[in-house]
Amino acid sequence: MGWPTALDLKATSYLKTSILKNQIAHSYLSIGSEGSGTFSISKVFGQAILCSQKDSPCMRCRTCTNIENNTHPDFLVIQPGATGIISIDIIRRLIGDVSSKKIKELEKREEGIPPRFFAMTSPLESQKKIIVIHGIEKMISDTRDILLKILEEPPQDVIFSLTTTDESLINSTLASRCQLIHVKPVAFKTIESNLIEQGFDPIRSKYIARISGGQFETALAFIKTPSLVDQMSQDYLFMPEIIMSPFAKRIKIAEEKSNLYRENKNTFLHSMHYWSLFWRDALLNNKTLNLQHPLYVTEDLMSIEYIRSLAISVTEATTSLIEIEKTIVSLSQNANTRILLESLYLSLPYRNQ
Secondary structure, eight states: OOSOTTSOHHHHHHHHHHHHTTOOOSEEEEEOOTTSSHHHHHHHHHHHHHOOSTTSSOSSSHHHHHHHTTOOTTEEEEOOOTTSSOOHHHHHHTTTOOOHHHHHHHHHTTOOOOOTTTTTSOOSSSSOEEEEEEOGGGSOHHHHHHHHHHHHSOOTTEEEEEEESOGGGGGSHHHHTSEEEEOOOOOHHHHHHHHHHTTOOHHHHHHHHHHTTTOHHHHHHHHHOHHHHHHHHHHHHHHHHHHTSOHHHHHHHHHHHHHHHHHOHHHHHHHHHHHHHHHHHHHHTOGGGTOOOOOSSOTTTOOHHHHHHTTOOHHHHHHHHHHHHHHHHHHHTTOOHHHHHHHHHHHSOOOOO
């Protein structure tokens, strides 16, 4: 089967070439927006390295299947836990530098605990071990420092595949120890064709490809889990609701939303991304731009005519997009959630309809 065609061709070609020439580095850092395919690329890269078939990755053998199911003993995935971060103890665990007490604390938080000394021991079934760390922007600086020390003296027979959505990390010391891979969105038609090839309904595949924003992983998640599309629509519709709310009510909503953030940071940050989609639609369908861009939600939920009736200016739409992005960044830096959301909601335009 080989590499999925819906992944960024330039990124996958680079990795395929490094395997064919037997020039595989100790560490890679894939940079791309949320859902762009950085994780999928890391996973397929691991399959291509560990798969022993001629058409590697064959996606049929026991090795490829076990990696896909995260059950291969030489393939490890580390990503943010319930706290929304990758803790320093998780990374220390790779080299065995964590006490039993700390492990029990991690288990209470239901975070995935890697086997102790995983990065320091020999592979069990393959010639190499692959460690995928998905979302290094979700590490505090001390955690990245520990990871940096590991990469500066990379363990034998271990390949690190890191991912991030934060382009500012490109200039970090950590990135300087990695081969950089820039993962770009792909054409909607490419995603649509790939979904149809996988057996999904053509009409739904076309819709999902469009609302994915060219992000392969997002499209795959949406089409496999319809409830995610429903949640995206709810989050999208929250924006017209908030701009019709008086400022006193917005402060109360900020308090409610800050509680939701504390309960599940990752889910809330996804919701904020979907808030941005409303403002993007409002911008692209502004009358002064003379465009008619399809909306991210279906017509039974929202129409272009309704968005235009809100008379949202280009300045209001772009400012709102910027404010949401700034709030996401500040939240990742552990600023006060309630104050940030109050500030965001109060900065959004008001419509009395």
